[in-house]
Amino acid sequence: MPRSKPRSELAFRLGTGAFGVILVGIVAAIGIVLARQSMPSIQKFGLNFWQTETWDPVVGEFGALPFIWGTLYSSALALLIATPIALGIAVFISELCPTALRQPLVFLTELLAAIPSIVYGLWGIFVLVPAVRALESATPEWLRRWPLFSGPPLGLGMLAAALVLAVMVVPFISSVSREVLKSVPVAQREGAYALGATRFEAIRAALFYARTGIVGAIMLGFGRALGETMAVTMVIGNNPRISTSLFAPQYTMAAVIANEFTEAADELYLAALVEIGLVLFVITLIVNSLSRLLIWSMNRTARAVVTPEPVKVAA
Amino acid sequence: MTATVRRKVLSWVFVAFCAGSVLLALVPLGFVLFFVVSRGIQSVNLAFFTHMPLPVGEAGGGMANAIVGTLIVSGLAAAMAVPIGVLSGVYMAEYSGTGFAASVRFAADTLNGVPSIVIGLFAYVVAVLPFRQFSALAGGFALGVMMIPIIARTTEELLLLVPGTMREGALALGATRARAVFSVVVPAALPGIITGVVLALARIAGETAPLLFTAFNNRFFSTSLRQPISTLTVQVFTYATGPYEDWHRQAWAGALVLVSIVLVCSMLARVATRRLERMHAR
Amino acid sequence: MASSASRFALAIACAAAIVAAPAAQKIQINGAGATFPYPIYSKWFSEYNKLHADIQINYQSIGSGGGIRQIQAQTVFFGATDGPMTPEQLLASPGRILHFPMVLGAVVPVYNIPNVRAELKFTGAVLADIFLGKITMWNDPAIAKLNAGVTLPGTAITVAHRADGSGTTYIWADYLSKVSPEWKSRVGINTSVNWPTGVGGRGNEGVAGLVSQTPGSIGYVELIYALQNKISYGPVQNMDGEFAKASVESVTAAAASAASHMPADFRVSITNAPGKGVYPISSFTWLLLYENPKNKTQSKAMVDFVKWALTDGQKYCAELGYAPLPEAVVKLELAALAKIKTS
Numbered sequence: 001m002p003r004s005k006p007r008s009e010l011a012f013r014l015g016t017g018a019f020g021v022i023l024v025g026i027v028a029a030i031g032i033v034l035a036r037q038s039m040p041s042i043q044k045f046g047l048n049f050w051q052t053e054t055w056d057p058v059v060g061e062f063g064a065l066p067f068i069w070g071t072l073y074s075s076a077l078a079l080l081i082a083t084p085i086a087l088g089i090a091v092f093i094s095e096l097c098p099t100a101l102r103q104p105l106v107f108l109t110e111l112l113a114a115i116p117s118i119v120y121g122l123w124g125i126f127v128l129v130p131a132v133r134a135l136e137s138a139t140p141e142w143l144r145r146w147p148l149f150s151g152p153p154l155g156l157g158m159l160a161a162a163l164v165l166a167v168m169v170v171p172f173i174s175s176v177s178r179e180v181l182k183s184v185p186v187a188q189r190e191g192a193y194a195l196g197a198t199r200f201e202a203i204r205a206a207l208f209y210a211r212t213g214i215v216g217a218i219m220l221g222f223g224r225a226l227g228e229t230m231a232v233t234m235v236i237g238n239n240p241r242i243s244t245s246l247f248a249p250q251y252t253m254a255a256v257i258a259n260e261f262t263e264a265a266d267e268l269y270l271a272a273l274v275e276i277g278l279v280l281f282v283i284t285l286i287v288n289s290l291s292r293l294l295i296w297s298m299n300r301t302a303r304a305v306v307t308p309e310p311v312k313v314a315a
Numbered sequence: 316m317t318a319t320v321r322r323k324v325l326s327w328v329f330v331a332f333c334a335g336s337v338l339l340a341l342v343p344l345g346f347v348l349f350f351v352v353s354r355g356i357q358s359v360n361l362a363f364f365t366h367m368p369l370p371v372g373e374a375g376g377g378m379a380n381a382i383v384g385t386l387i388v389s390g391l392a393a394a395m396a397v398p399i400g401v402l403s404g405v406y407m408a409e410y411s412g413t414g415f416a417a418s419v420r421f422a423a424d425t426l427n428g429v430p431s432i433v434i435g436l437f438a439y440v441v442a443v444l445p446f447r448q449f450s451a452l453a454g455g456f457a458l459g460v461m462m463i464p465i466i467a468r469t470t471e472e473l474l475l476l477v478p479g480t481m482r483e484g485a486l487a488l489g490a491t492r493a494r495a496v497f498s499v500v501v502p503a504a505l506p507g508i509i510t511g512v513v514l515a516l517a518r519i520a521g522e523t524a525p526l527l528f529t530a531f532n533n534r535f536f537s538t539s540l541r542q543p544i545s546t547l548t549v550q551v552f553t554y555a556t557g558p559y560e561d562w563h564r565q566a567w568a569g570a571l572v573l574v575s576i577v578l579v580c581s582m583l584a585r586v587a588t589r590r591l592e593r594m595h596a597r
Numbered sequence: 598m599a600s601s602a603s604r605f606a607l608a609i610a611c612a613a614a615i616v617a618a619p620a621a622q623k624i625q626i627n628g629a630g631a632t633f634p635y636p637i638y639s640k641w642f643s644e645y646n647k648l649h650a651d652i653q654i655n656y657q658s659i660g661s662g663g664g665i666r667q668i669q670a671q672t673v674f675f676g677a678t679d680g681p682m683t684p685e686q687l688l689a690s691p692g693r694i695l696h697f698p699m700v701l702g703a704v705v706p707v708y709n710i711p712n713v714r715a716e717l718k719f720t721g722a723v724l725a726d727i728f729l730g731k732i733t734m735w736n737d738p739a740i741a742k743l744n745a746g747v748t749l750p751g752t753a754i755t756v757a758h759r760a761d762g763s764g765t766t767y768i769w770a771d772y773l774s775k776v777s778p779e780w781k782s783r784v785g786i787n788t789s790v791n792w793p794t795g796v797g798g799r800g801n802e803g804v805a806g807l808v809s810q811t812p813g814s815i816g817y818v819e820l821i822y823a824l825q826n827k828i829s830y831g832p833v834q835n836m837d838g839e840f841a842k843a844s845v846e847s848v849t850a851a852a853a854s855a856a857s858h859m860p861a862d863f864r865v866s867i868t869n870a871p872g873k874g875v876y877p878i879s880s881f882t883w884l885l886l887y888e889n890p891k892n893k894t895q896s897k898a899m900v901d902f903v904k905w906a907l908t909d910g911q912k913y914c915a916e917l918g919y920a921p922l923p924e925a926v927v928k929l930e931l932a933a934l935a936k937i938k939t940s
Contacts (some may be wrong), residue, residue, distance in 0.1 A: 008491040013410065015493075019402035020419040023467060026460060027422045030429065030437045037440055056791035057762070088336025096333055105337065107585060112344050114577045116521025118548050119570045122555045123347045126563070130810075152753040154811060156796055167343045174340075198326035220428075227430025229524040230552065238760040238797030249796040254432045254524070259799060260789070261436070261528055262629075263662030263762030266689070270666075277436045281429060288428035289421075370639040447671040449627065534642070535625070535653045542625055543655060557802035559825065 034278040041271035049275065055240045055256075057264075062272035064279075066240040070250040071280075074158060074232065075225035077246075078165035083218055085166075086173035087207075093174075094181045095203055106178075113171035121234035124164045129155035129235055132163070136247050151247040156237035159246040164231045173221040180213030180295060181206060183302045210302075216294030223287040227280060229254040253280050348574070355571025358564045367536060368550075374561040378569055380536040381550040384451070387538060388530055388546055389520050391455025396462035397512060403463070404470025404508075405496060411475070420471075423464040434460050435525035443529055451537075451544040454530025458522060462515040469511025473504040510587045517580035521573055523548040547573055622651060626895050629657045630664020630677030631764045632800040633819045634882045637700055637917050638677065641910050645902055652898050658800060662762015662788040668694065668885050674895050676885035679764025680771075680788050681864035693888040695937070696863045697930055698881035699906060701852050701920035703843035704768050705830035705878070707808050707823045708815040710735055710750065717831040718743045718840050721776025721869070721877065724833070727815060728756055728773065729780060730794035735813065750813075757807040757816030760797025762788040768880040769817045772868040821918040835877040836869055847876035848920040855881075856923040863930070879920075889938045897939040907931065 041049065045062065052063025093105050133155030143149050151157075184206045192202040207214065237249020238259060253276045264270040366377030403423070407416045438457035443449055477500050485495035501508070531543035532553065551569040554562035635658040642654040659667075661678035668676035669690045681696055706719055723739050726732045732739055736749040759766045767788050774781035784790050796811075798804040801822045808816040809828050820843045823830040832840040841847045851870045859865060869877045884903065890896045907930055911921040922930075 008493060012491070012493040012496070013406075016402050016406035016409065017415065019399050020406045020415065022399050023403045023419055023426070023463060024422040026463070027426050027429075029441070030433065033437055033440050034433070054791060057787060057789040059785070059791075085336040085339055088333040089340055092333035092337050096330055097337075107581075108341060108344060110581060111578070112340065114517060114521075114581050115344075115347060116523075116548065116573050116577065118521065118523045118551050118555075119347065119351060119574055122551065122566055122570050123350055125555060127346065127350055133811075152755055152813065154755055154796060156807075156811075167340075170340050198322050200326035200329040201322065203329070223428050227428075227432065229430065229432045234556065239792070239795065251797075254430055257432050257436065258524055258527060259760045259797070260762065261439075262659045263664075263666050263788070266686070274436060274440075277433050281433045284428050284430055284433075285425055288425060292424055370643045371636040443672060444670065449672055531627075531629075532657050533655050534639070534657075535646075535655055537625065537653075537655075539625070543627055543657070556799050556806060559802075 034274055034281060038271050038275035038278050040267050041275045057269050060268050064276055066242050067251055067253040067256050067276060069242045071226055071252040074161045074165055074252060075222055077162035078169055078225045079222055081166040082169045082173060086170045087177055089174040090177035090181060091203055094178050109171045109174055117230040120164055120168060121231040124231055124235040129160050132160045147244050148246055150245045156235055157247050157249045161232050161236040164235055165225045165228060169221040169225050172224050173217050176217035176220055177214055180210045180217060183299055184210050185302060210298060212294045213298030216291040219287055219291035223284050227254055227284050229258050233258055351570050351574050354567035358568035359571055363568050378550055381545040381547045384544040385520060385547040388451055388454045388458060389516055392458035392462050392519055393516060395459035396466055400463045400466025401470050403467040407471040408474035423467045427464040431522050432524040435528055438525060439528040449531035449543040451530055451540045454526050457525035457529045458519040461519050465515040466511055470508050473507035474500060477503045506587055507591050510584045513580050514584050517577045520576055523552050623653055624651060624894060624898050625653045626899055627655050627673045628675040629659050629667045629673045631661040631679050631882055632658040633679045633702055633765045634700060636821045637919050640913050641906050660761040661764030675899060679880055679882045680767025681883060694885050695888055696883040697903060698863050699884050700882055700914055701848050701879060702882055703820045703848045703876050703879050704765055704817050705820050705823050705843045707818055707828045707830045709808050709812055711812045715747045719831050720834040725773045725777030725780045727754060752813040755811055755814040756795030757804050757814050758792050758795045758797055759804060761799050764788060765801055765819055771866055772878045775869040824918050833877055835875045836871045837873055841874060841876045843876045845915050845920045847874055848879045850875045851879035852923055856925045859926055859929055886937060888936055893940050900934055900937055900939055903934060
């Protein structure tokens with residue numbers, strides 16, 4: 001064996017490994033850079049930052065509670081709307097639809113994911129918001145008295161944001177769910193049919209089997225909704241007020257950074273915005289890691305299913 | 316109603332629900348595409364592609380500088396992301412079992428999930444502040460960071476798909492590891508890798524948030540990498556949130572161009588993937 | 598293999614050369630800031646570029662707060678703001694920053710009330726109460742009292758304000774603080790305030806867009822945005838008691854008294870100025886320049902531009918709804934420009 005081989009092997013490993021280091025380094029750098037820039041704000045406000053409602057740049061009082069509320073509320077609502085639809089699509093494409101339709105449908109759902117956020121925002125301002133405004137104006141008086149539907153019919157607000165987010169999140173949840181459903185062992189489904197199950201019951205069994213993976217898919221969608229910026233800021237009304245009403249304009253973490261970043265005119269203001277960015281980073285990191293863990297563990301249990309070996313006949 | 320009939324009905328209801336979800340999801344897709352095409356098509360003319368924006372309030376003008384800007388910034392992003400992404404992918408594929416490869420994989424997946432606005436913040440601190448300059452380079456950096464994980468994971472998956480016999484054959488013939496990988500395995504996976512790059516490009520061509528505080532915007536036609544540059548997405552955002560009817564018209568045209576780019580890239584990727592699958596099935 | 602690699606490298610080198618080359622000839626100056634004067638600035642930069650094709654002044658209207666921030670960070674060469682920098686902000690800047698008033702403009706209350714075509718009259722106190730969230734319906738007696746002949750509907754008032762840091766907000770808040778002690782203590786004056794109520798839009802453009810698309814809304818924008826977008830705006834009562842509508846004449850009247858007592862650094866507020874025919878929500882808008890910038894070529898080009906804008910450029914003001922600067926102020930500014938180091 002020529003002696004150059006182990007050395008070239010090492011060079012190859014180090015060479016490509018270096019690029020791997022760059023990748024890891026970038027992720028670490030994001031966390032470090034964000035933490036450093038937000039130091040002034042962390043030192044001044046500490047944990048109060050997450051409990052105060054006031055966002056007042058005039059007096060330098062920064063409380064991020066309205067943004068957390070807006071982000072969580074809009075993402076949760078979006079998931080509520082998107083999950084049943086996304087799962088329905090995943091089930092339809094993987095179990096129920098005729099083979100000829102499969103490819104076109106997959107392409108169409110991918111298209112939903114590929115449309116740029118700004119285009120959704122544009123459509124949101126000019127088409128969705130007026131429609132939501134009309135819907136809000138048409139809400140009957142007795143419904144208006146509930147806090148969920150209180151407030152003037154602006155169109156802009158939590159409902160419009162949740163709808164846009166739901167549309168954007170559906171393709172993610174559906175494509176990951178489809179992958180998850182694919183890894184459910186065929187034996188499982190066939191066993192159900194052999195026992196006389198209807199389509200619904202067999203699929204329900206498969207869904208139950210894949211539940212960890214599906215929860216992972218939903219969480220992935222949640223992570224996506226949390227970080228969405230452009231489409232949301234164009235339809236949510238940009239008002240840092242905590243409200244349970246669907247009609248009220250509110251604010252999300254990503255939207256406030258986009259709107260106020262270029263003009264945070266002093267160190268503290270800038271640090272406060274970066275701190276919000278840092279928290280967004282950490283939250284999405286946790287949600288995405290958790291979701292991948294769930295999907296991975298589901299894949300592992302699915303693969304561990306032992307397929308029956310053919311019986312060896314004595315020769 | 317007997318239990319059997321009830322179960323059957325429930326099953327049909329379920330099937331109907333699933334079919335209905337598909338239709339429901341296609342409604343906003345159709346809606347968005349319909350509006351983008353119908354409102355954009357009237358404004359997408361030669362002037363749109365060749366003229367500069369006019370002063371505020373004057374009707375007419377185009378987005379020539381923004382279109383060129385998007386091409387430049389995307390090119391910069393690809394130039395940065397392709398080497399890092401492909402080579403990281405090679406490492407993850409070749410040393411798949413090691414702990415470090417798992418860390419790289421985790422880092423790639425994490426980076427994929429980081430919101431684009433956070434990446435914009437990061438790029439502002441790292442690529443704008445130290446140089447006291449908004450620039451096309453900073454914009455390319457931000458978008459490049461977003462492309463890296465997509466390319467890395469795609470490269471890894473495709474390299475793992477290449478049959479082990481090819482790699483082993485090359486090694487058996489006395490090739491070094493590097494030679495085996497770069498002359499044999501990578502070319503075999505190349506169509507797929509290119510598809511991955513195309514998809515990543517389509518994804519970042521539509522990004523707005525990271526460009527807001529990096530490439531900024533530029534009223535003039537500029538190809539300089541160290542100056543702010545106009546991009547299609549930021550321009551559409553500026554025009555859409557403005558009050559002038561003429562701006563709205565141009566925003567729809569810009570949106571149509573964006574969606575067309577994305578559609579063309581997606582279809583190309585689909586065709587390429589289909590051909591790859593057929594190749595590997597043989 | 599070797600030839601294809603070198604061909605590839607050659608192609609990259611050519612591309613890089615093509616991209617890098619043109620930067621040599623043109624002087625590109627980047628600025629950012631107020632949306633208030635964006636229409637006139639954009640007209641000026643375009644006209645100036647026609648006269649001097651090698652000078653490109655790229656201005657991005659991101660709001661006055663942004664203009665101040667970016668010039669402090671030195672990521673732009675010049676800033677623009679309608680709210681003068683505070684002493685703290687000036688102290689925090691890495692070099693001495695000078696203010697140069699460029700035009701006069703007006704901030705008007707714009708509204709969109711279905712079926713109401715008539716002009717609505719406002720007083721400062723009523724505007725303050727609306728923006729404080731104390732007056733919530735259009736047919737409130739306080740508004741009705743000022744507008745006797747108009748049938749006001751029982752619709753809720755939607756307040757539209759700026760979501761970004763804005764000099765227009767500064768001017769509006771400055772005026773409201775002078776006419777409403779409650780506004781002064783509760784909200785205060787700044788480019789970004791803690792709004793008691795309402796929805797936020799980006800830039801003057803965003804607020805104009807919000808108001809024109811939301812029935813029952815009220816907002817505040819620079820006059821030209823109301824004119825160009827055909828949004829209704831009303832007269833406001835001035836210190837003399839008359840209801841003045843924003844116009845070149847009423848804004849020029851507001852600057853008259855300030856012209857004679859202009860401070861050396863040009864940072865002066867002319868809201869709620871006394872006098873006949875004065876529009877009370879008027880203001881100067883300033884360009885921010887470093888006294889001793891690093892890039893002397895850009896500095897010379899910028900100073901030449903400012904001289905042009907203060908003299909020839911003023912003729913473009915009226916058609917865009919801005920009032921030209923008083924002669925006396927222009928003279929003082931041309932003298933002050935000499936302080937800027939251009940070599």
